[in-house]
Amino acid sequence: MKLEEKLINSIEKYREEAFALNEYLFNNPELPGEEYGSCKKIVEVLNKYGIKAEENFFDIETAFFGKVVEKENSKVNIALLTEYDALPEIGHACGHSASAAISVLAALILKDNEDLIDFNIDIIGTPDEEDKGMKIPMADGGVFDKYDCAIMVHLATKNSPNGRFLAFETYEFEFTGKPSHAAASPWEGRSALDGLMLSIHAFDMIRKCAKPQTIIEGFIQEGGKATNIIPEKAKGKYTFRSNSASYVENEIFPWVKNAVEGCAMATQTKVEIKPFGYPFRDMKYLESGTQVIADVMKDYKMDYEIIEKGDGSSDIGNVSYRCPAFHPYVALTDEDISLHTKEFADLVISEKSKPCIENGTIIILGFLARLMEDSNILESIKEEFNNN
Structure with missing residues (x-):
């Protein structure tokens, strides 16, 4: 029996454990950076089946690391990535509970068949994808540098062998002015809100002249306390996206910085610009590996x-600049339902999640089996990565 066939056939042995994990995580959602219970539960499941896993990986309390397969004579290292944070109010409306179940199910099967595996395989818990992006300090700290490949599967409404992502940087702009009575002595005041509002108009002007796929979005966090007081403080939070991290870093943000500082000068206020979270990179898209995943989907009747x-x-974009990384999507439904909605969350806990979890696991196992059976595939991936 071929390795791939044996791995796929092993899904039945562990799938109920994966379904139960999805249900547990879904019913106990935790916000980004607060996934203490989720991390603990996943580690418990991994340890239960002989995978040495520990919490508090890389000094991140809600991250974990587990050794799935260890082969002393192998020079190939593979990382299974795991997300498990939820969203405010709507819980696992991005499907991370099921996505985590997919990575864990793949890990359990690979561990069960470790005698047939030629690679070193680790599973890494990467929390806080929805907010700050904790894969980023891991990537910057060299966690992924040793890996020949990293992979995880995300839920969607369509199957796709890989994702493309926009880079983004998020900033808070805090203006400080001078308060005064808006009717009795407005000339004594300097409106922090005016500085922020003028900046928002400047962002609109930048958007008009920016390259395609540039997205500028944000909101006012603070704008004053009363209508008869010229605001002393005002604060806004804005995200700047593009399909190129270099474009955001070297062209958009310098433009934004100059504009905001000019708005402060125009309103005789002061402004402090604070980065929020980490800068997300675009995805280093590798055609060679993507085609292998597409072939797996085709062979297992997944239209994509x-x-x-x-x-x-996604912060996996940062990972993709340190090692070849893949982020295929598996369809939870063919209905026109957006992620990050209550309707999508309802499907994540429904019976529809079960074949979705199985299909996601097939994608990972089929991909890795083909890498093991044909060393030329991995060489092609690494060559494209190094030349891209």
């Missing part, structure tokens, strides 16, 4: 679409 341009962001 190729994503031509990014319409969201």
Whole structure:
């Protein structure tokens, strides 16, 4: 029996454990950076089946690291990535509970068949994807540098062999002015809100002249306390996205910085610009590995679409600049339902999640089996990565 067939056939042995994990995580959602119970539960499941896993990986309390397969004579290292944070109010509306179950199910099967595996395989818990992006300090700290490949599967409404992502940087702009009575002595005041509002108009002007796939979005966090007081403080939070991290870093943000400082000068206020979270990079998209995943989907009757341009962001983009990384999507439904909605969350806990979890696991196992059976595939991936 071929390795791939044996791995796929092992899904039945562990799938109920994966379904139960999805249900537990879904019913106990935790916000980004607060996934203490989720991390603990996943580590418990991994340890239960002989995978040495520990919490507090890389000095991140809600991250974990587990050794799935250890082969002393192998020079190939693979990372299974795991997300498990939820969203405010709507819980696992991004499907991370099921996505985590997919990575864990793949890990359990690979561990069960470790005698047939030629690679070193680790599973890494990467929390806080929805907010700050904790894969980023891991990537910057060299966690992924040793890996020949990293992979995880995300839920969607369409199957796709890989994702494309927009880079983004998020900033808070805090203006300080001078308060005064808006009717009795307005000339004594300097409106922090005016400085912020003028900046928002400047962002609109930047958007008009920016390259395609540049997205500027944000909101006012603080704008005053009363209508008869010229605001002393005002604060806004804005995200700047593009399909190129270099474009955001070297062209958009310098433009934004100059504009905001000019708005402060125009309103005789002061402004402090604070980065929020980490800068997310675009995805280093590798055609060679993507095609292998597409072939797996085709062979297992998963109709798929190729994503031509990014319409969201993920911190796996930063991972993709340190090692070849893949982020295939598996369809939870064919209905026109957006992620990050209550309707999508309802499907994550429904019976529809079960075949979705199985299909996601098939994608990972089929991909890794083909890498093991044909060393030329991994060489092609590494060559493209190094030349891209």
